[in-house]
Amino acid sequence: MxxxxxxxxxxxxxxxxxxxxxDEARFNLTPTGxxxxxxxAANVAMVSLELPxxxxxxxxxxxxxxxxLDLSKFIDLLKMGNPDxxxxxxxxxxxxxxxxxxxxxxxxxxxxxxxxKREPKIPExxxxxxxxxxxxxxxxxxxxxxxIGDYLVVGIETKPKEIFIMETEGDVDRVxxxxxxxxxxxxxxxxxxxxxxxxxxxxxxxxxxVTSAADEVKLKIGKDFPIDISFAVGDASVRYxxxxxxxxx
Amino acid sequence: MxxxxxxxxxxxxxxxxxxxxxDEARFNLTPTGxxxxxxxAANVAMVSLELPxxxxxxxxxxxxxxxxLDLSKFIDLLKMGNPDxxxxxxxxxxxxxxxxxxxxxxxxxxxxxxxxKREPKIPExxxxxxxxxxxxxxxxxxxxxxxIGDYLVVGIETKPKEIFIMETEGDVDRVxxxxxxxxxxxxxxxxxxxxxxxxxxxxxxxxxxVTSAADEVKLKIGKDFPIDISFAVGDASVRYxxxxxxxxx
Amino acid sequence: MxxxxxxxxxxxxxxxxxxxxxDEARFNLTPTGxxxxxxxAANVAMVSLELPxxxxxxxxxxxxxxxxLDLSKFIDLLKMGNPDxxxxxxxxxxxxxxxxxxxxxxxxxxxxxxxxKREPKIPExxxxxxxxxxxxxxxxxxxxxxxIGDYLVVGIETKPKEIFIMETEGDVDRVxxxxxxxxxxxxxxxxxxxxxxxxxxxxxxxxxxVTSAADEVKLKIGKDFPIDISFAVGDASVRYxxxxxxxxx
Numbered sequence: 001m002x003x004x005x006x007x008x009x010x011x012x013x014x015x016x017x018x019x020x021x022x023d024e025a026r027f028n029l030t031p032t033g034x035x036x037x038x039x040x041a042a043n044v045a046m047v048s049l050e051l052p053x054x055x056x057x058x059x060x061x062x063x064x065x066x067x068x069l070d071l072s073k074f075i076d077l078l079k080m081g082n083p084d085x086x087x088x089x090x091x092x093x094x095x096x097x098x099x100x101x102x103x104x105x106x107x108x109x110x111x112x113x114x115x116x117k118r119e120p121k122i123p124e125x126x127x128x129x130x131x132x133x134x135x136x137x138x139x140x141x142x143x144x145x146x147x148i149g150d151y152l153v154v155g156i157e158t159k160p161k162e163i164f165i166m167e168t169e170g171d172v173d174r175v176x177x178x179x180x181x182x183x184x185x186x187x188x189x190x191x192x193x194x195x196x197x198x199x200x201x202x203x204x205x206x207x208x209x210v211t212s213a214a215d216e217v218k219l220k221i222g223k224d225f226p227i228d229i230s231f232a233v234g235d236a237s238v239r240y241x242x243x244x245x246x247x248x249x
Numbered sequence: 250m251x252x253x254x255x256x257x258x259x260x261x262x263x264x265x266x267x268x269x270x271x272d273e274a275r276f277n278l279t280p281t282g283x284x285x286x287x288x289x290a291a292n293v294a295m296v297s298l299e300l301p302x303x304x305x306x307x308x309x310x311x312x313x314x315x316x317x318l319d320l321s322k323f324i325d326l327l328k329m330g331n332p333d334x335x336x337x338x339x340x341x342x343x344x345x346x347x348x349x350x351x352x353x354x355x356x357x358x359x360x361x362x363x364x365x366k367r368e369p370k371i372p373e374x375x376x377x378x379x380x381x382x383x384x385x386x387x388x389x390x391x392x393x394x395x396x397i398g399d400y401l402v403v404g405i406e407t408k409p410k411e412i413f414i415m416e417t418e419g420d421v422d423r424v425x426x427x428x429x430x431x432x433x434x435x436x437x438x439x440x441x442x443x444x445x446x447x448x449x450x451x452x453x454x455x456x457x458x459v460t461s462a463a464d465e466v467k468l469k470i471g472k473d474f475p476i477d478i479s480f481a482v483g484d485a486s487v488r489y490x491x492x493x494x495x496x497x498x
Numbered sequence: 499m500x501x502x503x504x505x506x507x508x509x510x511x512x513x514x515x516x517x518x519x520x521d522e523a524r525f526n527l528t529p530t531g532x533x534x535x536x537x538x539a540a541n542v543a544m545v546s547l548e549l550p551x552x553x554x555x556x557x558x559x560x561x562x563x564x565x566x567l568d569l570s571k572f573i574d575l576l577k578m579g580n581p582d583x584x585x586x587x588x589x590x591x592x593x594x595x596x597x598x599x600x601x602x603x604x605x606x607x608x609x610x611x612x613x614x615k616r617e618p619k620i621p622e623x624x625x626x627x628x629x630x631x632x633x634x635x636x637x638x639x640x641x642x643x644x645x646i647g648d649y650l651v652v653g654i655e656t657k658p659k660e661i662f663i664m665e666t667e668g669d670v671d672r673v674x675x676x677x678x679x680x681x682x683x684x685x686x687x688x689x690x691x692x693x694x695x696x697x698x699x700x701x702x703x704x705x706x707x708v709t710s711a712a713d714e715v716k717l718k719i720g721k722d723f724p725i726d727i728s729f730a731v732g733d734a735s736v737r738y739x740x741x742x743x744x745x746x747x
Contacts, residue, residue, distance in 0.1 A: 073645065077673075080642040103635075103677050104642055109670035137352075144329040144353050147322065172358035175326075179352050386601075393578040393602050396571065421607035424575075428601050 001065050002029045002091040005057040008101055009083035010234055014049055015075045017238040020206040021047040024070050026113045029091070031061050039120040045203050046120050046241040055235035057086060065094050068111030077106050122241065127228055129156040129195040129221035131164045132185035135214035135231065141166035141177035142208045145201055148175045151245055152204055154221055155196025162187045168201070185216055195221050197244040207240050250314050251278045251340040254306040257350050258332035259483055263298055264324045266487040269455040270296040273319050275362045278310050278340070288369040294452050295369050295490040304484035306335060314343050317360030326355050371490065376477055378405040378444040378470035380413045381434035384463035384480065390415035390426035391457045394450055397424045400494055401453055403470055404445025411436045417450070434465055444470050446493040456489050499563050500527045500589040503555040506599050507581035508732055512547055513573045515736040518704040519545040522568050524611045527589070529559050537618040543701050544618050544739040553733035555584060563592050566609030575604050620739065625718035625726055627654040627693040629662045630683035633712035633729065639664035639675035640706045643699055646673045649743055650702060652719055653694025660685045666699070683714055693719050695742040705738050 018025055018036060025038040033052035039045070053059040081087060081101025090098040094113075099106040145152050145168035157163045164187055166177040181187050189195060211217045211231050220228035224246055230239040267274050267285060274287040282301035288294070302308040330336060330350025337349040343362075348355040394401050394417035406412045413436055415426040430436050438444060460466045460480050469477035473495055479488040516523055516534060523536040531550035537543065551557040579585060579599025586598040592611075597604040643650050643666035655661045662685055664675040679685050687693060709715045709729050718726035722744055728737040 073671075076645045077642075080638070080645075103675050103681060104638070105674045105676065106642075106646075107672045140329070140353070144326075144355075147325045147329075148355075173322075174356045176354045177352050178354065183352060389578070389602070393575075393604075396574045396578075397604075422571075423605045425603045426601050427603065432601060 001063055001094065002061045003089065004034075004059045005086050005088045006055060007057070007083075008078060008081045008085045008087040010055065010236065011087050012075065012078045012083065013233045014051055014236050014238070015071055015078065017210045017233070018047055018049060019071050019075060020210045021045045021203075021240065022117075023072050024068065024111055024116050026116050026119060027067050027069055028064070029061050029067065030064050033059070037119045037122070039117065040203075041117070043120075044200070044243045045207075046122070048122065048239045049236065050238075051236045065091070066113045067091065067094055067097070068113040068116050069097075070111055073108070077108065080104060123226070125222070125225060125228075127195075127220035127222040127225060128190040128193075129188070129219075131156065131187050131219045131221070132216050133164065133179060133183075133219070134185075135208075135211040135217045137177075137179060137183070138217050138219075139208040139212035142201060142204045144175050144177060146205065148173050150201055151198050152201050153196050153198045154219065154227055156187060156189050156194060156221060158189055158192055158194045162189065165196075193223070195223050197221060197224050197227060198246070199227060199242055199244060203242055207242070210238070250312050250343065251310045252338065253283075253308045254335050254337045255304060256306070256332075257327060257330045257334045257336040259304065259485065260336050261324065261327045261332065262482045263300055263485050263487070264320055264327065266459045266482070267296055267298060268320050268324060269459045270294045270452075270489065271366075272321050273317065273360055273365050275365050275368060276316050276318055277313070278316065279313050280310050282308070286368045286371070288366065289452075290366070292369075293449070293492045294456075295371070297371065297488045298485065299487075300485045314340070315362045316340065316343055316346070317362040317365050318346075319360055322357070326357065329353060372475070374471070374474060374477075376444075376469035376471040376474060377439040377442075378437070378468075380405065380436050380468045380470070381465050382413065382428060382432075382468070383434075384457075384460040384466045386426075386428060386432070387466050387468075388457040388461035391450060391453045393424050393426060395454065397422050399450055400447050401450050402445050402447045403468065403476055405436060405438050405443060405470060407438055407441055407443045411438065414445075442472075444472050446470060446473050446476060447495070448476060448491055448493060452491055456491070459487070499561055499592065500559045501587065502532075502557045503584050503586045504553060505555070505581075506576060506579045506583045506585040508553065508734065509585050510573065510576045510581065511731045512549055512734050512736070513569055513576065515708050515731070516545055516547060517569050517573060518708045519543045519701075519738070520615075521570050522566065522609055522614050524614050524617060525565050525567055526562070527559050527565065528562050531557070535617045535620070537615065538701075539615070541618075542698070542741045543705075544620070546620065546737045547734065548736075549734045563589070564611045565589065565592055565595070566611040566614050567595075568609055571606070575606065578602060621724070623720070623723060623726075625693075625720040625723060626688040626691075627686070627717075627719035629654065629685050629717045629719070630714050631662065631677060631681075631717070632683075633706075633709040633715045635675075635677060635681070636715050636717075637706040637710035640699060640702045642673050642675060644703065646671050648699055649696050650699050651694050651696045652717065652725055654685060654687050654692060654719060656687055656690055656692045660687065663694075691721075693721050695719060695722050695725060696744070697725060697740055697742060701740055705740070708736070 021040050022038040028035045036049040085101045088100040149168040149170035153167045164179045214231040217231045227242050270289050271287040277284045285298040334350045339347040398417040398419035402416045413428045463480040466480045476491050519538050520536040526533045534547040583599045588596040647666040647668035651665045662677045712729040715729045725740050
């Protein structure tokens with residue numbers, strides 16, 4: 001049904017990206033690549049992963065198939081292989097996957113896809129603000145907020161100039177990370193209005209751990225709208241959509 | 250009221266030095282520098298910190314003021330900045346401090362100084378013994394004692410020659426660290442008698458973690474008297490005074 | 499009774515090897531060296547250590563003696579010394595050992611040897627299979643098994659060619675490490691039959707942590723027989739004998 005070879009470290013990064021949101025997921029194996037879309041139990045965070053056949057050293061799917069993976073177990077096994085090894089996968093029926101990393105061979109049972117939370121539709125939303133920044137800066141803004149409060153505002157100020165802000169207000173303390181265009185790869189807003197939305201730090205924390213190693217992370221921001229966070233790992237692309245918490249006035 | 254800029258790592262070292270003894274403290278901001286004096290809840294250990302204006306890149310106090318700081322919270326925030334960054338502080342009223350490290354800005358509420366345990370007077374005591382040693386050697390003597398017992402004797406033997414000793418006796422085991430003048434920067438005793446006092450390892454452990462990175466630590470020792478432990482971090486100077494536990498014969 | 503000097507790091511490695519199986523042990527000090535033999539409380543794993551006088555910088559025993567050591571306490575003390583220091587030991591009576599590492603001196607009470615579980619006889623067994631492999635490969639095979647199950651099969655396949663295998667089957671998953679003679683220092687079986695025995699991963703885990711740093715580890719394997727695991731640390735030699743768990747068919 002499916003055979004593929006990919007660098008163990010690249011596969012680990014992809015699985016880690018999914019684990020920021022869910023513990024198990026359906027993988028759609030098609031002739032052009034692997035795609036995953038999953039939403040957390042609370043319907044707050046969505047993740048999608050596109051792993052095109054070009055991300056693999058070898059890739060073949062003779063019949064489209066969907067498999068269910070326990071991501072925690074899978075990452076534990078991948079950690080046993082040398083990160084620089086090639087991970088060879090062989091799926092002969094949809095209930096069992098064979099994995100080979102160097103001298104190490106695993107044969108693991110898969111989850112019945114129908115038992116896994118259904119794939120979400122990606123909502124079509126227009127987000128007027130866009131910022132591209134270093135993964136490490138995004139991470140710093142979130143870490144710096146953790147001692148202060150539970151919610152983080154992400155936004156773009158437009159006057160007097162465009163500034164990207166991450167801000168948390170606790171009961172008595174406040175923290176702000178401000179980055180202007182000199183600190184960013186790019187910043188833009190459609191229209192002249194500032195945009196800002198508020199999110200749970202808990203979710204952003206997990207996501208920013210994954211993106212912290214990325215050279216570039218793209219954020220799309222609206223006014224009290226979901227945030228769209230995307231980045232690439234080699235040929236793979238990962239995207240998160242996180243629902244806002246509406247700010248009380 | 251106060252504005253100052255200092256390397257973030259230097260400020261962190263100073264706060265860490267206070268945290269060995271207390272969790273909150275009063276900071277006296279004067280035109281010539283910052284001074285802190287605090288005693289732990291059990292009145293066993295005292296710490297004083299002198300951070301002269303020369304320790305700062307920029308420093309100005311237009312009106313002397315005392316502020317109260319939650320040290321645990323403050324150190325958490327300082328850890329969010331790059332250690333090599335400059336930490337800019339701005340105090341406009343005595344209830345709120347603004348901190349800027351690179352792109353990161355905090356605004357934190359201060360403690361009402363009157364709610365913090367009162368500053369101790371530094372007792373005037375004459376301690377006849379004095380040793381200057383590497384912070385790492387002091388740390389080793391204390392760590393080595395931890396598996397053996399709860400109390401540590403610090404002293405100077407004078408016969409046949411001057412030797413610095415740190416000694417712990419447990420129920421059945423004993424450990425001694427002996428350093429003679431070849432292993433020390435200096436050793437001296439006023440008079441010919443040996444000096445020794447016994448201390449709780451719990452306190453010394455916290456203090457020695459702070460001093461472990463110091464090139465030189467100065468100890469002043471008496472007979473069943475407090476120990477005076479002092480060291481410098483750049484332009485800052487830190488001093489601990491720890492009450493002895495009287496040895497039962 | 500006994501005086502000896504040895505590099506602190508070498509002594510630590512030897513004690514760590516024993517700690518994989520027991521917490522206390524009898525040390526036989528003879529004119530030609532130190533030997534230890536111990537079996538765990540469940541009589542599943544045996545360890546023997548031979549530390550010949552050549553492993554010491556200085557060594558003298560004027561009267562053979564057996565001492566009892568609390569290994570956990572002893573390793574804690576050895577960790578306090580610089581690994582590159584020389585550990586000088588001095589035993590004047592069988593109840594107290596003096597240890598000196600640099601400026602640090604310990605005097606510790608010993609255990610009464612009669613209170614320690616009796617030394618096992620090493621059973622005489624002929625094991626037809628023998629493999630010499632890197633300690634790190636042995637460790638990888640065991641670590642990789644931990645997420646899958648509790649028991650590990652160690653064996654040598656003979657057809658079509660000699661392959662060393664480590665295999666664990668859980669309820670639904672399976673992992674196999676296969677190494678052929680290109681990946682091994684040597685592999686051999688007396689006769690043409692495959693050999694395999696099954697062991698508790700819990701024991702192998704502790705043992706493989708100790709052997710993971712060894713360049714070469716020798717395994718002797720039979721059919722449902724104990725496994726004999728041996729390696730050298732400098733002049734010291736360590737050997738484990740681990741009882742099999744009989745596979746249910």
